[in-house]
Amino acid sequence: MSGKAGASSSNSTNPTNPIGQAIPRASVRRLVTGRGRYTDDMTFARMVHAVFVRSPFAHARILSIDTGEAARAPGVVRVVTGAEVAEVCKPFQVRHAGFPALKVTPQHVLAVDKASWQGEAVAAVVAESRAEAEDAAELVMIEWGELPAVADADAALAPDAPLVHQELGTNEALALTVDGGDVDGAFADADVVVEEEFRFARHTGVTLEPRCIIADYDPSTHALAVHQSHQAPHEMADVYARHLGFPGHNVRVVAPDVGGAFGLKLQPYADEIATCALSMLLGRPVKYTADRLESFVTDIHARGHHVKARMAVSADGDILGLEVDDVYGIGAYSQFPRTSVFEGVHVLRMSGVAYKHTNYRARVRVAYQNKALSGHYRGVGMPIANTVTERLVDMATTELGLDPVAFRRRNYVPSEAYPHTAPTGFSFEYMSLGECLDKLEELVDIPALRAERDSLRADGVYRGIGIATFTETTAISPEYYGKAEIRVAAQESCVVRLEPSGHVRCLIGMTDQGQGTATGIAQVVAATLGVPVDDVEVISGDSAATPYGAGAFASRGAAIGGEVALQASRALKENILAVAAAILQEEPAALDLSDGRIVAAAGGTARMELAEIADIGHFRQNILPPDVQPQFTVARHHVPRALPHLSGNGIQLSYLEVDPGLGAVKLLRHAVVHDCGTVINPLLVHEQIRGGAVQGIGSALYEESVYNNEGQMLNASLADYLVPMAAEIPDIEIADVITPTRSSELGAKGVGEAGVTGASPAILNAINDAIGPLGGRLAEIPATPERILRALGVV
Amino acid sequence: MDDTIEITLTVNGETVTRRTSPRQHLVDFLRGELGLTGSHVGCEHGVCGACTIRLDGRAVRGCLTLAVQADGARVETIEGLTESSEISDLQRLFVERNAAQCGYCTPGMLLTAAELVAAGQAMPRAAIRDFMSGNYCRCTGYQAIIDAIEHVLEARFGAPAKEEG
Amino acid sequence: MKPYPFKYVRAEGLAAVFQQFEEHGDDAQVLAGGQSLMPVLNMRLSAPRVLVDINRIEELRGIALDGGEVRIGALTRHREVLESEVVRTHLPLLAEAMPHVAHVAVRNRGTLGGSLALADPAAEMPACAVALGATLVLRSAAGERTVAAEDFYQGLYETERRPDEVLTEARYPIAGPGYHGAFQEFARRQGDFAVVGVAARGRVESGVLSELRLVYFGCEGHARLARQTALAAEAGGRPYTPQVFAALKDALAEELDPMENMHGSRATKLHMAQTLTGRALQALLARAGGAVHG
Known part of the structure; x- marks a missing residue:
């Protein structure tokens, strides 16, 4: 994707420092006029369409496949089975050096002997049109031998459970434990122990644009060109090269405009790699666009945890210890290449980390089940950790009759304690917990809200207030995937070049699916170089044209992408000033760049237009001294090494009303205070928080992948799977606390996952606050009317 | 059985004649046959609103109308509304408020909002949210979209009458 | 997600529709607004051979x-x-x-x-x-x-x-004077199909409720007229206190048999129907100008 980032109006640009300015994204101008260009918008000469025949069963042996009739259907170009595709494509083999005990089995891109979840692709039909391919797909005759399926994760771990993968001998993929401090002692000493059993429904990302890929294999050069709706084109190019047998430089992956991603478009999908294989078999472009029904059963799912947890508390309100036991169902395979276990790792390592207690024990059991794969979706396990913690905190304050605000403040890791290592094993550079709570109290008049709640209760109106501190890890270092020996980069790379016109192009590995990363990076480049933001174009999303980067995940766009852009821009500035110094016969140190001009470093007097330098450097080098070689293209890499990850944190507040007659929840107010370090662009930062919070609200109130015991997803349509719409969502109030990380010059820490990470605990606490006076208690999300009425004991 | 049928319709003010398969829905026709890729396909069962277009002056789901049904009809898409400048204020406000992230829902949102604007009166914020509730946006959290529409309604028609209740 | 192939016939009048019925019998499907039919066709849940479009029949x-x-x-x-x-x-x-x-x-x-x-x-x-x-x-x-x-x-x-x-x-x-209606629906989101709903209409004269019709949707297999519950409401006597409405719960539990679905068990839907019945009747009486006592 390429787009010129910059202001649409002149009022917002401060020429001296664009960082911190609310600059609209120039690329939105394309999007509002129908000029967006998404993968499915593209067609290529001789392009054909792939459709996959998918297993109707959650677990079944493929006894035979007859493709004869399908192959003869109108428009059909080719029908292939798993065995045929396996000849050109290696199966996924997940491996994580940090978890050698992780039990895995190879995953074929099209099932070969048996299908392990409803929706797994088992054959592919390629035809002249999507409709014809669908017609023919129904003619592929498969004889199935149904096998017993196991859908529920707890059931999967039972001794007599049917096995998802016979060869593993167990459904337990991995068990992780932490035991720090004296947990037994803490619980023995506790005045109060609060205990809860939580259920977090499985849900999914529901990007509005379904997954889409066009693979174009050219046999004459043995090269593969792919256009794909994806967050990580470089990583995909690497996967395709290694799995399909290409030299690395013969694969190019371009991600054009991407219609929502959220982690859902971070991984290789079996059907996408199969599409590449189909193009190789046919030697022509093949398009595959998931339709909405298959999206629900093939897109990555997330959550799906059953947690038992308890907290030990003293009578005067100190948290003494925490114990967490989680069962997490990951579906039929561990997602390649990252594995699916990070949701569990985050439950293990992020529970209770905001608080200064030292006694912590946790266990996470990761279970295979005959369901769609679960893995990396926005927040990755952190909403679970935060919900468990914050719910127990509220239960403790209720039990002890303490103020939930004061209780939190009392127990937070104090600001002088950093750097802090939590008893979970994770370390934190800094968390502005108290500052965020102070800011929340400025943003929302909590005592007034309580008074309103209490007075309405007298009229039979049940409102609740819930607050939830949240903590997040962002912008991870090679300590994660590097140490795991998984080919996921921690670095970002950037080329900044001065164009002959005096404008600037920035080519970066980082990608942008609408978050506004490109605009933020343009602001960083502009600020560092001293040029107007409008003069900077950021180009990303092309594995061949941009330097290697891991793309968008773990809230790393501004933190790592921004930092590398800063470093590259600084280097380019030095080079520009060196040329300017030669022309002006000054020392480089005596010059500076400001608003697109060379100025005197002292006093700021304009000396020369940058455009003039660019012109000389590109076309009139004859006027330069012979030893001056203008270096107007600069490349830099940046790998975060100082810390294993950055630490974001914040607090959210929900105010809502429960209708006990219907079990309905109406969210009335929602507020978020967040610390993402340096705020490059508050317009975009706040928009990220809002969008994330609404996804978290969705998970708390609406979203659930409902499966029956046979592993059939029962609500796999957009009519039945409920996402939040405009009428369900209130305006979301936002405030920032800014504590830049010291591990980078830019100081940005990441914002993509903040909203989703803290919304569900705030809502669950508010619901419990509302139904508590009616004797209700709820520890399951989404908080559907059915569950609320059950919690109230009326049904 | 799937013989194509010739249809003639006006698309964004231009008369076009094409042959189409009866089973092709209107948004596939616009995208595939006419290259009007501003209208998007999100669910093909009428829920998400990404395919919202204008048929004979009214916003409809492009996936729930067949192309053959548009024979003789007047169809407008985001490309046409852009060219006519009918919603240039809405578009400008969407940019200023960052009322689009990935942009996939945006043309459908704008077509729905255009109907609201065409109704010719200001509306309270909650009513705008209700009106827009048939268009799914996964990215923004909706607030910026509502802000943009509210601003345009107020600029065109003044402040809304005070909300009841 | 494209429909099965079908033949498309645009009917300019009802005679043309009947002719298609005559020719194709059950294989012919009428296409009106299409807002429910088209999703079904797109999802290939139905495969009519002929689609008879009646949209042009003025x-x-x-x-x-x-x-x-x-x-x-x-x-x-x-x-x-x-x-x-x-x-x-x-x-x-x-x-x-x-x-x-x-x-x-x-x-x-x-x-x-x-x-x-x-x-x-x-x-x-x-x-x-x-x-x-x-x-x-x-x-x-x-x-x-x-x-x-x-x-x-x-x-x-x-x-x-x-x-x-x-x-x-x-x-x-068109009802004469004294008739009032009330509509109560609970849906998970604005514009969704009802989880449970009730359409109520009745006559109120001198504060007395009669000719009440309570029709429930989202409950049984079709819109369900609950006659016994309506009679119980009418017989509840004046004033129509919350206690009277509470008494209706038993009548409704006796009469209505909601189907379980993703949004609620039978018990949950019955509870919702009971809640909505009370609210509908209060609204109906309020419109009739009668105060709801209690």
Whole structure:
């Protein structure tokens, strides 16, 4: 994707420092006029369409496949089975050096002997049109031998459970434990122990644009060109090269405009790699666009945890210890290449980390089940950790009759304690917990809200207030995937070049699916170089044209992408000033760049237009001294090494009303205070928080992948799977606390996952606050009317 | 059985004649046959609103109308509304408020909002949210979209009458 | 997600529709607004060989005040019903229900007749038709017949309409003074199909409730007229206190047998129906000018 980032109006640009300015994204101008260009918008000469025949069963042996009739259907170009595709494509083999005990089995891109979840692709039909391919797909005759399926994760771990993968001998993929401090002692000493059993429904990302890929294999050069709706084109190019047998430089992956991603478009999908294989078999472009029904059963799912947890508390309100036991169902395979276990790792390592207690024990059991794969979706396990913690905190304050605000403040890791290592094993550079709570109290008049709640209760109106501190890890270092020996980069790379016109192009590995990363990076480049933001174009999303980067995940766009852009821009500035110094016969140190001009470093007097330098450097080098070689293209890499990850944190507040007659929840107010370090662009930062919070609200109130015991997803349509719409969502109030990380010059820490990470605990606490006076208690999300009425004991 | 049928319709003010398969829905026709890729396909069962277009002056789901049904009809898409400048204020406000992230829902949102604007009166914020509730946006959290529409309604028609209740 | 192939026939008049029925029998499917049919076709849940498009049959459109009734043509779009002054004045219950029907783009295209004929158990229009005592007009090559809405709905997506008939019109009697309606629906989100809903209509004279019709949707296989519960409400006596409404819960539990679905168990839906019944009756009485005591 390429787009010129910059202001649409002149009022917002401060020429001296664009960082911190609310600059609209120039690329939105394309999007509002129908000029967006998404993968499915593209067609290529001789392009054909792939459709996959998918297993109707959650677990079944493929006894035979007859493709004869399908192959003869109108428009059909080719029908292939798993065995045929396996000849050109290696199966996924997940491996994580940090978890050698992780039990895995190879995953074929099209099932070969048996299908392990409803929706797994088992054959592919390629035809002249999507409709014809669908017609023919129904003619592929498969004889199935149904096998017993196991859908529920707890059931999967039972001794007599049917096995998802016979060869593993167990459904337990991995068990992780932490035991720090004296947990037994803490619980023995506790005045109060609060205990809860939580259920977090499985849900999914529901990007509005379904997954889409066009693979174009050219046999004459043995090269593969792919256009794909994806967050990580470089990583995909690497996967395709290694799995399909290409030299690395013969694969190019371009991600054009991407219609929502959220982690859902971070991984290789079996059907996408199969599409590449189909193009190789046919030697022509093949398009595959998931339709909405298959999206629900093939897109990555997330959550799906059953947690038992308890907290030990003293009578005067100190948290003494925490114990967490989680069962997490990951579906039929561990997602390649990252594995699916990070949701569990985050439950293990992020529970209770905001608080200064030292006694912590946790266990996470990761279970295979005959369901769609679960893995990396926005927040990755952190909403679970935060919900468990914050719910127990509220239960403790209720039990002890303490103020939930004061209780939190009392127990937070104090600001002088950093750097802090939590008893979970994770370390934190800094968390502005108290500052965020102070800011929340400025943003929302909590005592007034309580008074309103209490007075309405007298009229039979049940409102609740819930607050939830949240903590997040962002912008991870090679300590994660590097140490795991998984080919996921921690670095970002950037080329900044001065164009002959005096404008600037920035080519970066980082990608942008609408978050506004490109605009933020343009602001960083502009600020560092001293040029107007409008003069900077950021180009990303092309594995061949941009330097290697891991793309968008773990809230790393501004933190790592921004930092590398800063470093590259600084280097380019030095080079520009060196040329300017030669022309002006000054020392480089005596010059500076400001608003697109060379100025005197002292006093700021304009000396020369940058455009003039660019012109000389590109076309009139004859006027330069012979030893001056203008270096107007600069490349830099940046790998975060100082810390294993950055630490974001914040607090959210929900105010809502429960209708006990219907079990309905109406969210009335929602507020978020967040610390993402340096705020490059508050317009975009706040928009990220809002969008994330609404996804978290969705998970708390609406979203659930409902499966029956046979592993059939029962609500796999957009009519039945409920996402939040405009009428369900209130305006979301936002405030920032800014504590830049010291591990980078830019100081940005990441914002993509903040909203989703803290919304569900705030809502669950508010619901419990509302139904508590009616004797209700709820520890399951989404908080559907059915569950609320059950919690109230009326049904 | 799937013989194509010739249809003639006006698309964004231009008369076009094409042959189409009866089973092709209107948004596939616009995208595939006419290259009007501003209208998007999100669910093909009428829920998400990404395919919202204008048929004979009214916003409809492009996936729930067949192309053959548009024979003789007047169809407008985001490309046409852009060219006519009918919603240039809405578009400008969407940019200023960052009322689009990935942009996939945006043309459908704008077509729905255009109907609201065409109704010719200001509306309270909650009513705008209700009106827009048939268009799914996964990215923004909706607030910026509502802000943009509210601003345009107020600029065109003044402040809304005070909300009841 | 593309439909199976089908033949498309645009009918310019009802005669052409009947001719297609004659030729293709059950293989012919009428296409009205398409807002329910098209998703079914796109998902390949249905495979009609012939689609008979009735959208150009002008005689099926329009809202007319005709003596003591309001006649609404089957092809009248939901939006036209929503915006109709005649409906607002004479059929306020319908006007109250209409904003719950889907969203603007669907209302612009979806038709009253389509909704009535499809008989979705969670749809608003069939319940309103039963509550208002509407008569549905069915036409075939053999002629025209009328069926009372409460007799029209037979089971889950089952109606009195024969495969060779087209539902052409709904006729709603205009109630005299003293009749009031109330509509209560609970949906998970704005515009969704109801989890549970009730359309209520009754007469209130000197604070006494009579001729009450309570019609539940989203509960049983079709819009369900709950006569015993209505009688219990009427017999509850004056004033209609919350205790009277509470007593209705037992009557409703006796009479209504909600189907479990993703949004609720039988017990949950019954609880919701009980809640909504109380709210509907309070609203109805409030509109009649009678205070609800308690």
